[in-house]
Amino acid sequence: MFRFLVRRTLGAAxxxxxxxxxxxxxxxxxxxxxxxxxxxxxxxxxTLALVKHNLGIDDPLPxxxxxxxxxxxxxxxxxxxxxxxxxxxxxxxxxxxxxxxxIQDRFPTTIALALGSAVVFFVFGVGTGMIAxxxxxxxxxxxxSSASLIGSSxxxxxxxxxxxxxxxxxxxxxxxxxxxxGITDDPGAxxxxxxxxxxxxxxxxxxxxxxxxxSQLVETLSEDYVRTARAKGLxxxxxxxxxxWRGAMGPIVTILGLDLGSLLGxxxxxxxxxxxxxxxxxxxxxxxxxxxxxxxxxxLVAAGAIVIFNIIVDVVYxxxxxxxxxx
Numbered sequence: 001m002f003r004f005l006v007r008r009t010l011g012a013a014x015x016x017x018x019x020x021x022x023x024x025x026x027x028x029x030x031x032x033x034x035x036x037x038x039x040x041x042x043x044x045x046x047t048l049a050l051v052k053h054n055l056g057i058d059d060p061l062p063x064x065x066x067x068x069x070x071x072x073x074x075x076x077x078x079x080x081x082x083x084x085x086x087x088x089x090x091x092x093x094x095x096x097x098x099x100x101x102x103i104q105d106r107f108p109t110t111i112a113l114a115l116g117s118a119v120v121f122f123v124f125g126v127g128t129g130m131i132a133x134x135x136x137x138x139x140x141x142x143x144x145s146s147a148s149l150i151g152s153s154x155x156x157x158x159x160x161x162x163x164x165x166x167x168x169x170x171x172x173x174x175x176x177x178x179x180x181x182g183i184t185d186d187p188g189a190x191x192x193x194x195x196x197x198x199x200x201x202x203x204x205x206x207x208x209x210x211x212x213x214x215s216q217l218v219e220t221l222s223e224d225y226v227r228t229a230r231a232k233g234l235x236x237x238x239x240x241x242x243x244x245w246r247g248a249m250g251p252i253v254t255i256l257g258l259d260l261g262s263l264l265g266x267x268x269x270x271x272x273x274x275x276x277x278x279x280x281x282x283x284x285x286x287x288x289x290x291x292x293x294x295x296x297x298x299x300l301v302a303a304g305a306i307v308i309f310n311i312i313v314d315v316v317y318x319x320x321x322x323x324x325x326x327x
C-alpha cells in the first residue's frame with residue numbers, strides 16, 4: 001500500500017506539472033495581451049514595456065514558466081511587489097493582489113459548499129437506494145426510481161432560482177444563500193447561508209446516487225457469493241451489510257470521489273446561481289479578464305483536488321471491497 005501511495009503521489013505531481021504547463025502556454029495563444037489590458041487606454045510603448053516588466057512577462061515564454069514554477073516551491077521576487085513567499089502563485093494582473101491570498105480567502109466557501117452538500121446527498125442517496133433495492137419491485141421501489149429519474153433530469157441553475165424565489169423570497173422558509181459569515185464568527189448565520197445550496201445540490205446528486213446504489217445492490221444481491229452466504233444460514237442483515245453492501249459500494253465511492261474533486265475544484269454554475277464567492281466565481285472572472293496568474297492558480301487547485309480524491313478513492317476502494325488488494 002505504501003509503495004502504491006508513493007507511485008500515485010509522484011504520478012499526481014507529474015500530472016499537475018503537465019496541466020500547469022499546458023494552461024500557461026495556451027494562455028498566450030489568446031488574442032488579448034494582458035499587459036496592454038493592464039496598461040489602460042493611453043499606453044505608450046515605453047509604458048507598455050514597463051507594465052510587462054512589472055508583471056514579469058517581458059522574458060521569453062519558457063523563462064516565464066520556469067520563474068512561475070520556481071515561485072510555487074521556493075518563492076519569487078517581483079519588481080513591483082517585492083518577495084512572494086512560497087507557495088507563490090503570482091499576483092493578479094487585474095487587481096494586483098496575491099493569487100495565493102485570494103484562493104485562501106475564497107476556498108473556505110467552496111469547501112463548505114462541496115463537503116456539506118456531499119454529506120447530504122450521499123447519506124440520502126445511498127439510503128434511498130438501499131431501501132429501493134431491498135424493496136425491489138414494490139411500490140416504494142417504483143416511487144424512489146421515478147423520483148430519482150426526475151431529479152437526475154433537473155438542472156442546478158433552474159432548481160436553484162426557483163428554490164430561492166419560493167423558499168427564500170416568497171415564503172421565507174430559508175435564508176438567501178450567502179458566504180458573508182465565517183463558521184467561527186457566527187455559526188448560525190454561516191449554516192443558514194449554505195442550507196439552500198446544499199438542499200438544491202442534494203436534489204440533483206441524490207437522484208444519481210439513488211439510482212446507482214439501487215442498481216449496484218440489485219446486481220450484487222444476485223451474485224453467487226451472496227447466495228452462498230444465504231445458503232449457509234446467515235441472517236438477512238448480515239448478508240446485506242457484510243457481503244452485498246460492501247461489494248456494491250466500490251463504484252459508488254468512486255463516483256463520490258470524482259464529484260467531490262469537481263466540487264472542490266469550483267462548482268462554477270452552482271456558485272454563479274447562488275451568488276457565492278468561491279473558487280468557481282474566481283475562475284470565471286479570471287477567464288473574462290485574461291488573468292493568467294489567477295487562472296493558473298485556480299486550475300492548479302482544481303486539478304489538485306481531483307487528483308487527491310482519486311488517490312483517496314483507490315485506497316478506500318481496497319478497504320471496503322475484500323476482493324481488491326493493492327500490492
